[in-house]
Amino acid sequence: MKRLTLVLMALAAVASPVGAVAPVGTSQRAVPTEGAVPRPARLPQTPAEALMQDGAAYARHYGVAIEGAVQRLRALQVSAAFTDRIRQAYRERLVGISIDHQPSLRIVVLLAGDAPVADTSIVVEGMILPIMFRTGAGATGDEIIRAMLQHGPELNALLPNARGMGLDARSGELVILVRASDAARFDLANLKRDAERLAGVPVRFDLADRPDNLSLAGGARIEGVDPADGKRYACTTGFAVTDGTRTGIATAAHCPDQVEYQDPDGGTIPLSFAGQWxxxxxxxxxxxxPVPQQPLFYADRRQGALRTLASARSRLSTRAGEWLCHYGESSGYSCAEVELTQFAPPGQLCAGACAPTWVSVRTHDCRSGDSGGPVFNGDVAFGITKGGSGGRNTRCNFYFYMSTDFLPAGWRLLL
Structure with missing residues (x-):
C-alpha cells in the first residue's frame, strides 16, 4: 500500500476560495466549495531555498538586494536568543522589543524608567546588528497587559465598536483599534483621558477595520459535513502535530468535526476527530x-513550495517588526511585519472574551478563506491564522494568529 502523507503537502487537492464564517461557537461553519488545481511537486525545499523565497519577499518590500535580505533574515533568526536574554535581564523594566528594518536593520529595546542603558551590538551571520535602548516609557509591558486583563470590558464599553486592543512595543502604549466612525468623534480626546484613568497606563487610539474569523481554506484540503445543515464544507490545515503516539493535523476550530482528506488520485482518507479548543x-x-505523518507544510501551495518544519518560535520570543510569512488559499503566499505581540481581539471572538495572547500582522494580504493557514519564517513555525480585519468583500488591514504555544495539552508540533 502506498504511503499517504496528509498535512499541507503535495497530495493536496485544494478548493476554490470559500466565504466568511461566523465566530467560534456558532452553527455556521464555511461555504461549500468546488474545483481543484494541479498537484504540485512533492520535493520539499531545503532550508536555504525556504529562506531565499522569504528573502525575495523581504527584498521587494524594503528595496534591498536579495543577498542582503537573506542575510538579514538569518541574522534575525539567530538574534532571538540574544533578545531573550535581554528580556530576562531587564524584565522589571521591559516594555517590549521591536525590530526596525529601515533605514537599516536594528533592534530596539523600550524600557520604563529614566535610568539610561548603553546601546550595544552583536555580530550575527557576518553582520553587525545594533541594539538600541530607549527609556522613559510610562508603564512596563506587564502593567499594560495587566490593564487589558483587568479592565478590558470597561475599556471596550467606552467605545463598543472598538476592534481590539494590544501592547505597542514601540511606543509603550495600550493601543485600542477603532473604526473610522469612532476616530471622527468630537469627544475622542475625553474618551482617551477616561481610558487612561481607567487603565492606569498610556493609551492611544489607532484606526483599524473590523476583525472577524476568516473562513476555512488554506494549505491543504479536508472536507466534512456540518450536521446542522447537512452540507459539505472544506476547511484548512496548519501544521502536523503529535501526542507522542498518534499524528494528525492542526487547523482552525471552525472545521466540521468529522472530515476526510481528499486524495488527488480520487480516494478519500477519513480523519478521526481528536478535539476542538x-x-x-x-x-x-x-x-x-490513520497513518504516520511527516513534519511537512506548504509555504505556497500554488507554487508547490513544500517545506520541512524544523522548529517553532515561542510567542514571548516574537518581537514587533518580526518578518513573518503566511499562506492562505484566498490570498496566497505573502510576508509582512508583526505589529502587536500582545493582541486581544474584540467582542466574543474567542467563545467569549479573548485574552491578550494573540499576535497581529499588519498587511493587506489577507482575505476570507485564509483561516487555519500556517504562519512561519523559513522552516520555523509561529502560529495558525485566526482572523483578520476585513470581511469577505473589504480590504484587509491586518490578520492575527494563535501561537503554536497554545496547541492543546498533550499535543505538540511534529518535528
Missing part, C-alpha cells in the same frame, strides 16, 4: 491521521 487563547482543532 476555541476559548480565550485558542482556536484550534486536531484530526488524527
Amino acid at each position: 476555541g476559548a480565550r487563547t485558542q482556536d484550534v482543532q486536531i484530526n488524527v491521521s
Whole structure:
C-alpha cells in the first residue's frame, strides 16, 4: 500500500476560495466549495531555498538586494536568543522589543524608567546588528497587559465598536483599534483621558477595520459535513502535530468535526476527530491521521513550495517588526511585519472574551478563506491564522494568529 502523507503537502487537492464564517461557537461553519488545481511537486525545499523565497519577499518590500535580505533574515533568526536574554535581564523594566528594518536593520529595546542603558551590538551571520535602548516609557509591558486583563470590558464599553486592543512595543502604549466612525468623534480626546484613568497606563487610539474569523481554506484540503445543515464544507490545515503516539493535523476550530482528506488520485482518507479548543487563547482543532505523518507544510501551495518544519518560535520570543510569512488559499503566499505581540481581539471572538495572547500582522494580504493557514519564517513555525480585519468583500488591514504555544495539552508540533 502506498504511503499517504496528509498535512499541507503535495497530495493536496485544494478548493476554490470559500466565504466568511461566523465566530467560534456558532452553527455556521464555511461555504461549500468546488474545483481543484494541479498537484504540485512533492520535493520539499531545503532550508536555504525556504529562506531565499522569504528573502525575495523581504527584498521587494524594503528595496534591498536579495543577498542582503537573506542575510538579514538569518541574522534575525539567530538574534532571538540574544533578545531573550535581554528580556530576562531587564524584565522589571521591559516594555517590549521591536525590530526596525529601515533605514537599516536594528533592534530596539523600550524600557520604563529614566535610568539610561548603553546601546550595544552583536555580530550575527557576518553582520553587525545594533541594539538600541530607549527609556522613559510610562508603564512596563506587564502593567499594560495587566490593564487589558483587568479592565478590558470597561475599556471596550467606552467605545463598543472598538476592534481590539494590544501592547505597542514601540511606543509603550495600550493601543485600542477603532473604526473610522469612532476616530471622527468630537469627544475622542475625553474618551482617551477616561481610558487612561481607567487603565492606569498610556493609551492611544489607532484606526483599524473590523476583525472577524476568516473562513476555512488554506494549505491543504479536508472536507466534512456540518450536521446542522447537512452540507459539505472544506476547511484548512496548519501544521502536523503529535501526542507522542498518534499524528494528525492542526487547523482552525471552525472545521466540521468529522472530515476526510481528499486524495488527488480520487480516494478519500477519513480523519478521526481528536478535539476542538476555541476559548480565550485558542482556536484550534486536531484530526488524527490513520497513518504516520511527516513534519511537512506548504509555504505556497500554488507554487508547490513544500517545506520541512524544523522548529517553532515561542510567542514571548516574537518581537514587533518580526518578518513573518503566511499562506492562505484566498490570498496566497505573502510576508509582512508583526505589529502587536500582545493582541486581544474584540467582542466574543474567542467563545467569549479573548485574552491578550494573540499576535497581529499588519498587511493587506489577507482575505476570507485564509483561516487555519500556517504562519512561519523559513522552516520555523509561529502560529495558525485566526482572523483578520476585513470581511469577505473589504480590504484587509491586518490578520492575527494563535501561537503554536497554545496547541492543546498533550499535543505538540511534529518535528
